[in-house]
Amino acid sequence: MMTLRHMEVFHAIMVTGSVTGAARLLNVTQPAISAVLKHAESRLNMKLFLRCGGRLQPTEEAHAIFPDVAAIFGRVHAVGRLAQDLVGGRLGTLSVAAAFPIANGYLAKAMASFLVERPHVRCTLQSLTSPQVLDRVINREVEMGLAHEPIVSSAVDTQELMSWSLACVMPNDHPLVERDEINVAELEPYPIITYQPQIVFRPFVDRAFSQAGIAPVIAIQVSIALTGIMLARFGAGVAIVDPQLVDSMGIPGVVVRKLRPRIEAKTLIIQPKDAPRSIIVNDFVDHLRKVIRDGEI
Known part of the structure; x- marks a missing residue:
């Protein structure tokens, strides 16, 4: 059986065409590549490469298994790109519930501008009464809510977003x-x-x-x-x-x-108590605060 490490070295040699190239690609030494290749061929009980004129030539068996190995590493690279997009807040979902004046005012503007640089993020925005917003957050139907004070519940955490006046x-x-x-x-x-x-x-x-x-x-x-x-x-x-x-x-x-x-009032950010905050949610809260601070509402 080939291990994932065997496949990684085999894939690197096939892609680069040499042990030297594979070592450079995987950031290891040439002897390390040669050792893993030798072990893989021993485990498989067949040759994957032949030396011809100082160069490695893939065997027919190597050509036969390469498409499946390449598919595996294509998925590995896709997972890596996905992780980078998630870390960068460029991919994922964002679900928000907000009181009607908030949802149809500065929140809508902030969400629109937030998505300009994140076209692959998918959002849900519910426009509700403040009690309904609280209910959605408590039941974890949304990741965050925005509503006017007072919000009294031990099931949520709140933080002030802004103060304003009638x-x-x-x-x-x-x-x-x-x-x-x-x-x-x-x-x-x-x-x-x-x-x-x-x-x-x-x-x-x-x-x-x-x-x-x-x-x-x-x-x-x-x-x-x-x-x-x-x-x-x-x-x-x-x-x-x-x-x-x-x-x-x-x-x-x-x-x-x-x-x-x-007659002063406050708008609060409401999130489920002790729930982990996604990178997208944190980035959106920062963006929303900036939109309000910069007077873009």
């Missing part, structure tokens, strides 16, 4: 567009669009109005920021929502103005 989104002909920032009290005369009571941000909006001593007209309540932004665009009122989709999606006809006092 803002006023209004049509570009609204009376308040001349202001760089808007105090909550100034919104009293205008219909307000904001989140439904069960949405995590709504209590903070209500508290801001209460502390300002006003009772605005909540004309429309929505479950996601995009709905509020589009309602504001069509003149239904001033939307107090996550404003990031305005820039990331390039929504025309509306402007964003800062709200005072600030």
